[in-house]
Amino acid sequence: MSGPPTAGTRPDEVRRHNRTALLRRLHVGGPCTRAELAAELGLNRSTIKALVDGLADAGVVVEQVSAKRTGAGRPSLLVLPQPRSLWVLAVDVGVEQTTVAAVGFGGEVLGTRGWTLPRGTGSPDDLLAKIGTACRRLAERIGSEPVGVGVSVPGVVRRDGFVHEAPNLHWEGVPVGERLAAALHRPVLVGNDAELGALAEHTRGVATEAADMVFVSVDVGVGGGVISERAALRGSGGYVGELGHMVVRPGGRPCYCGCQGCWETEIGEDALCRALGLPEGSPREAVVGELRALAGEPQAALSRLREFTDWLGLGLINVVNLLGPQLVVLGDLLAALPDAVVDEAAETVRERSLVSRAVGGIRIVASPLGKEAKIIGAAELAFQQALAG
Amino acid sequence: MSGPPTAGTRPDEVRRHNRTALLRRLHVGGPCTRAELAAELGLNRSTIKALVDGLADAGVVVEQVSAKRTGAGRPSLLVLPQPRSLWVLAVDVGVEQTTVAAVGFGGEVLGTRGWTLPRGTGSPDDLLAKIGTACRRLAERIGSEPVGVGVSVPGVVRRDGFVHEAPNLHWEGVPVGERLAAALHRPVLVGNDAELGALAEHTRGVATEAADMVFVSVDVGVGGGVISERAALRGSGGYVGELGHMVVRPGGRPCYCGCQGCWETEIGEDALCRALGLPEGSPREAVVGELRALAGEPQAALSRLREFTDWLGLGLINVVNLLGPQLVVLGDLLAALPDAVVDEAAETVRERSLVSRAVGGIRIVASPLGKEAKIIGAAELAFQQALAG
DSSP states (O other): OOOOOOOOOOHHHHHHHHHHHHHHHHHHHOOEEHHHHHHHHTOOHHHHHHHHHHHHHTTSEEEEEOSOOOSSSOOOEEEEEOGGGSEEEEEEEOSSEEEEEEEETTSOEEEEEEEEOOTTOSOHHHHHHHHHHHHHHHHHHHTSOOSEEEEEESSEEOTTSEEEEEGGGTEEEEEHHHHHHHHHTSOEEEEEHHHHHHHHHHHHSTTTTOSSEEEEEEESEEEEEEEETTEEOOOGGGOOOOGGGOBSSTTOSBOTTSOBSBHHHHHSHHHHHHHHTOOTTOOHHHHHHHHHHHTTOHHHHHHHTHHHHHHHHHHHHHHHHHHOOSEEEEEEGGGGSOHHHHHHHHHHHHHHOHHHHHHTOOEEEEOSSGGGHHHHHHHHHHHHHHHHO | OOOOOOOOOOHHHHHHHHHHHHHHHHHHHOOEEHHHHHHHHTOOHHHHHHHHHHHHHTTSEEEEEOSOOOSSSOOOEEEEEOGGGSEEEEEEEOSSEEEEEEEETTSOEEEEEEEEOOTTOSOHHHHHHHHHHHHHHHHHHHTSOOSEEEEEESSEEOTTSEEEEEGGGTEEEEEHHHHHHHHHTSOEEEEEHHHHHHHHHHHHSTTTTOSSEEEEEEESEEEEEEEETTEEOOOGGGOOOOGGGOBSSTTOSBOTTSOBSBHHHHHSHHHHHHHHTOOTTOOHHHHHHHHHHTTTOHHHHHHHTHHHHHHHHHHHHHHHHHHOOSEEEEEEGGGGSOHHHHHHHHHHHHHHOHHHHHTTOOEEEEOSSGGGHHHHHHHHHHHHHHHHO
């Protein structure tokens, strides 16, 4: 049953709505002329002028005479976002490495800090304190306060920033959002790393045109993020789906989750190490190095990664049959796979997935953002809220 | 990137929005007083009066003095939906049986027609002609025209009513929506049977309170419908997910879809027949009869359906881990399973699904609507559009 109807829209709500749309256009699409803004947003030029003037007064944009000329009249003014006027902190809590970045309005990275910790060492307390310090240092260097904070965590994250479980960090029940918000005196939004990878690819990557897409990534574990009709898909309690814990090989290797033969045990980082003949838990550079070495040798790549490719393809058939995306983006460690492996898994899906056949073929591609996707997604999560405010 | 902003809302749009909300409230929730309508919809009493007066003039509702008294003042008038004032045709194309029903505003069934055909016999042309005739007969008996037509098909259905594939009907590429619309001169909406089962359970069944739910049903094949944040989940091109074609047993029985060991080959009707010691393709009554006989014998049920129960539980773990619903409803033939089997599969999910543990336990229940779910869903699909118009 649909809820109660909304009341009529008030003029100040329309103004705010239009301002948010304009800010998002500039943030995602970059500088453009007032005429382009009017055309793209479907607003008249006087409305655009009033909005841009307001933002220019606040120092959020500046206007310049454009070099482009489109007619005989005066050249349209070019509107440029000012990165330092509105900026956010983005945090990527990785299994081995944590990165904190200051990201400006328009997407420019204003500064970063990062550090490496051996896997499974470091308590949440220590890490959150370290993140807090790094965030404050970045703010001091920029000389102003961020408008928001976005955090990526490789775990089961609730919409309110509570991390139920982050097995590869050995975290359980950590209220990350609440703790960082108290330390930074700023609104903090927390997302699952693959969910934020999906947001990054949908906002600034290869999936900007895909209304329905799935992002599958490997960073030790296997995660997934789903965009459905241009919005993030979330289940009850705000938890996103855990694609890595789909059982694909009943009776297979035991997984920490309580099942056997999860997709994670078959295509996670350990499985990739085994396929490549590396010890499980090898440093990331070693794994990526082996994969890069196979890039120019498709036959060798397919033969060494035969079983891995089969499990990748099988899991993707399931993902596509259940969720029906038009595009699947393979992220993080999967973005380093040799093309021959990605192409073969994609071919398997096109041949054997009923849903792929129905929609006329689903595209499966490696992420162009690679391991940056998570921190870009964390920044975009913060900007989504900040630009709407 | 978000699209262009909407313009301000016009007064006539607000009125239409409010009328739709009021019609949906009466259709789904049944008769209630003007005061209840005002409270539930968050509208003032004069707005409700104007809307109800308009609907009463059109014959869509009548008002009666309510027996209920809530205060010292005049009793509030009770508003009753008039079933024959606004009615729809609902069609359930089943593998063995086709049913056509006339369903009135408020949900009352005004008449039905149905027939049985041996599996796989009958061309789409013949069946669509027969459905057209049955629809016209029902309209003649009621003496007015339906405001819409909803059709349930057990297959891969696109949003525009094109059936890409309905393997158990042996249909391929049938424009069901277009053909019936031409025959009936009425708007026709077509949905996948499990998608409509989900809609029925969410509107009138056990899932009215569940914002995120999954409906899994067996009618020969295995289908699934997903409601996410109170809306139907659809993939690209408007195709819904095909839960039955998730591979759960690699190397298992070949499925017509091109994979082996699909969930459908392990828990579809044939698998149930094998588990019960019946020949594959046994009549539906025989299968249901065997299941009913096991209802009072939990130990016998679990032992005869041991393997079936394991595959049911395993597939449900995957569905829950990928989609994170709060409730899973088992429909159609699965609704006839002995309680012991459903309870054991539910227990497996609660123990072994990471996502179930995160949200504090997911409920898995048999559908109370049973095999009626599909035709109720088809009617509700037609009403969704008709009441919004």
